[in-house]
Amino acid sequence: MRIEDRNNVQNGKGTVHFEYILTAEEMHGYNTLYARITLKPGCSVGYHVHQGNGEDYFILSGHPTINDNNEREVVLHPGEHLFCPDGRGHSIINNTSEDVVFMALIVTSPKV
Template identity: 30%
Template sequence: MATVVRGERRPFGPIANDISGPAVTHRQVGGEGACRWKMLMNGMHLEGEWNCVEYVVIEPGASVGEHVHLRTEEIYYIVRGRAVVTMDGVEIEAGAGDLITTPIGSSHSIANRGDEDMHFFVTEVFPGEGPAAPPAQVHVPDRLASRGGIRSAEVDLTPYFTGDWQRFRLLEVPAGIRFEEWVPADRSIVLHVLQGSAVISVEGVDYPGGPGLSVAITPGSAFTVQYVSGPEPLRLISTEVRAA
């Protein structure tokens, strides 16, 4: 969110981070086993009502225990592996490409009952007014369609939440493709690379990286994404929140 200093609004600039160097947590929120957890973005440094952006790896047999968010709404995007999400007492089987929405006040936990690490991307946003929608599960890759040389899938998050959520997108960029977009003046977004190697450029600064690179882009900014390398298309996700 922007900061006001002596009556003047002071916006923040882009932020870049990656998933290296996570903390190791044990019995997280009363769960079992070990998780590797990292906060990628603190909402106080983002434009809009973001609370945080995180990346979590749950080891086989481990879990994040049941808990209720009383101040934020949340999404999980499963990046790799299989998960069992228990939402308000109902178990949901989820896998790579599934987006899970958690409205404020819903109890939820997430467990890895498989034999490989399970990775997921987390965003929390402060709520608005009105009643909460029920939790939902969307398999985002099912919506992929070709648009201007890239493939993209879009989920409109506004029906699921009371806060300033806008769009969640999955983008696939073929080799040799470079694309440019503008962030609307009333939005901010966080890009996160899932597969392949890329250079994300914002305000004349290049942010190179592979899977796990995250870049926050401020309202009204142009950015470019350049495929660099990888055996498969570059794949990244974009979370968009209203900033004004």
Template identity: 30%
Template structure:
């Protein structure tokens, strides 16, 4: 079926293209331009948390749900202490390495590449790098 023979389909296709080009807004944060930071004893943990931030919590607009997103790295044996998220939620997407995630109930759960952890508003969590390689993860903090 040719779109030329069906004006309604042609109009729908044109509208879809116009809508996609006019209203889609994407943000790209090249890794080389990310904000680098080192946090000692993050959340009351041990060692140093190495971060590369697309943006930090003070940068988004009030109505934007994602408040911070970053690549984070913990060296073997280092940790983010068990801490509470009072106003926001936090997600870790494990990229490489292994670790122990302390969940909202204080239970230790092994994590590895491909695992995703979530802590909701009012809940606590922590993370320790347990393997011989650094634990690398993407961190997304959101707030409604």
């Protein structure tokens, strides 16, 4: 498993810790990211729009705030998820004093 810390992901705040479960090659191009991600307090993945894929955040621990396509903000809890489909945008931020841990899966949209 490859582990990586990245700063200012999608112009977000702080350092984001990635634990990659499978590589894009191992997923044969169907998906491009499958990782367990940790956000320390105050850290975020900035707002971004998906083109050619969608992304699901499944919360393992903590209570992150999700910006869902600039239409609403929602606080998710462990066991909940939010899917951002192709053509829509989202961000995730940890506004709490505890770590947020979630699974992220980027799913490639079918070729029409």
